[in-house]
Amino acid sequence: MTCFPFFSKGSSSSRQDPDIDEGIQNVRIFTYKELIKATDDFSPANKIGEGGFGSVYKGRLKNGKFAAIKVLSAESRQGVKEFLTEINTIAEIQHENLVKLYGCCVERNNRILVYNYLENNSLAQTLLGGGHSSLYFDWRTRCGICIGVARGLAFLHEEVRPLIVHRDIKASNILLDKDLTPKISDFGLAKLIPPNMTHVSTRVAGTLGYLAPEYAIGGKLTRKADIYSFGVLLVEIVSGRNNTNSRLPIEEQFLLERAWQLYERKELVGLVDPSLNGEFDAEQACKYLKIGLLCTQESPKLRPSMTSVVKMLTGKMDADDRKITKPALISDFMDLKVRKNQESNIDTTYNTSSASENQDSTMTSSAPSTSVTTFSTAQYDQSM
Numbered sequence: 001m002t003c004f005p006f007f008s009k010g011s012s013s014s015r016q017d018p019d020i021d022e023g024i025q026n027v028r029i030f031t032y033k034e035l036i037k038a039t040d041d042f043s044p045a046n047k048i049g050e051g052g053f054g055s056v057y058k059g060r061l062k063n064g065k066f067a068a069i070k071v072l073s074a075e076s077r078q079g080v081k082e083f084l085t086e087i088n089t090i091a092e093i094q095h096e097n098l099v100k101l102y103g104c105c106v107e108r109n110n111r112i113l114v115y116n117y118l119e120n121n122s123l124a125q126t127l128l129g130g131g132h133s134s135l136y137f138d139w140r141t142r143c144g145i146c147i148g149v150a151r152g153l154a155f156l157h158e159e160v161r162p163l164i165v166h167r168d169i170k171a172s173n174i175l176l177d178k179d180l181t182p183k184i185s186d187f188g189l190a191k192l193i194p195p196n197m198t199h200v201s202t203r204v205a206g207t208l209g210y211l212a213p214e215y216a217i218g219g220k221l222t223r224k225a226d227i228y229s230f231g232v233l234l235v236e237i238v239s240g241r242n243n244t245n246s247r248l249p250i251e252e253q254f255l256l257e258r259a260w261q262l263y264e265r266k267e268l269v270g271l272v273d274p275s276l277n278g279e280f281d282a283e284q285a286c287k288y289l290k291i292g293l294l295c296t297q298e299s300p301k302l303r304p305s306m307t308s309v310v311k312m313l314t315g316k317m318d319a320d321d322r323k324i325t326k327p328a329l330i331s332d333f334m335d336l337k338v339r340k341n342q343e344s345n346i347d348t349t350y351n352t353s354s355a356s357e358n359q360d361s362t363m364t365s366s367a368p369s370t371s372v373t374t375f376s377t378a379q380y381d382q383s384m
């Protein structure tokens with residue numbers, strides 16, 4: 001990587017460990033000492049986030065650049081060789097709308113990822129952060145964000161080999177640079193988690209709102225599950241609200257359900273974020289909401305590919321000639337209850353409601369079900 005003063009193979013840590021020498025091609029290897037220096041000994045003052053994979057610190061590297069330094073939690077630590085193989089793959093993937101991986105640290109038990117630092121936080125903390133951000137997202141900016149995320153995801157789905165299913169597209173995984181260009185984070189990370197480790201999300205309910213029911217319930221992982229999550233995110237960006245809001249009247253709590261009701265009544269425009277004060281292109285906003293509904297249809301086969309989504313969002317493909325069927329609503333399938341389990345920290349129990357009599361009524365965190373419970377045992381079907 002040209003932006004660094006020296007490259008990994010010359011660093012002292014790599015010379016000490018033959019596994020590391022074999023494992024690195026594209027990745028800068030940082031010493032633990034360097035990262036201690038960059039983060040002021042992982043000082044709480046530099047901690048910028050905590051996710052399911054571990055804590056994230058802001059740090060200043062030797063070359064003066066800022067970095068987001070993600071310390072993977074103990075359970076997620078796999079062997080040096082396997083870790084570096086995956087890291088190499090992730091580091092090769094570069095796109096304007098994907099967060100860039102600078103390098104990593106694999107000294108002793110540490111598994112640390114070093115990313116490009118994005119100045120404007122995530123969509124979850126800004127646009128959807130309930131007014132706690134000073135950023136203003138006008139209509140043009142929102143369109144740019146939707147198109148950018150769609151392009152990043154289309155790249156993962158259709159250009160990268162082997163293709164990548166992100167599995168956790170959501171507002172907290174969309175980071176914004178200083179110009180509000182969106183960057184998808186955490187892609188490829190699922191592969192760094194050993195098969196027996198459950199990924200425990202810090203925002204279980206929020207994450208579930210993005211999950212395609214066929215993945216959440218049946219563990220069937222295809223690109224169409226990401227496209228479902230993207231559809232939810234798209235409706236969130238246009239409406240400026242989270243997919244679930246328990247403070248609203250019951251009929252408005254679930255965003256997708258609300259979008260479907262308004263679509264049927266031909267009143268979709270009523271879902272557009274009121275904070276835009278009417279300053280938006282109504283036709284385009286309704287088109288974006290319809291694309292969100294297309295992406296979340298119950299049958300995965302009916303959901304468009306991400307390349308088609310990019311074309312529809314940018315006006316290069318007609319969205320109106322497609323019939324839209326009812327979205328797959330997780331609330332139709334189950335009465336979700338999340339309860340704390342003292343032994344495993346988390347135990348997600350799903351009770352099937354009358355809408356899905358044939359579904360297995362209970363799944364726990366050991367089942368091949370959701371990104372919340374387990375990544376690695378879900379089946380991945382490349383054909384879709």
Ligand SMILES: Nc1ncnc2c1ncn2[C@@H]1O[C@H](COP(=O)(O)OP(=O)(O)OP(=O)(O)O)[C@@H](O)[C@H]1O
Pocket residue numbers: 048049050051052053054055056068070099115116117118119121122125168172173175185186200201202203
């Ligand atoms: N490259 C980055 N630049 C700036 N901030 C970042 C970067 N990466 C992560 N962060 C911050 O750290 C927080 C935690 O990120 P992380 O990806 O670990 O978890 P998450 O996506 O919020 O949750 P989960 O792991 O449950 O999906 C983010 O919300 C963001 O505020």
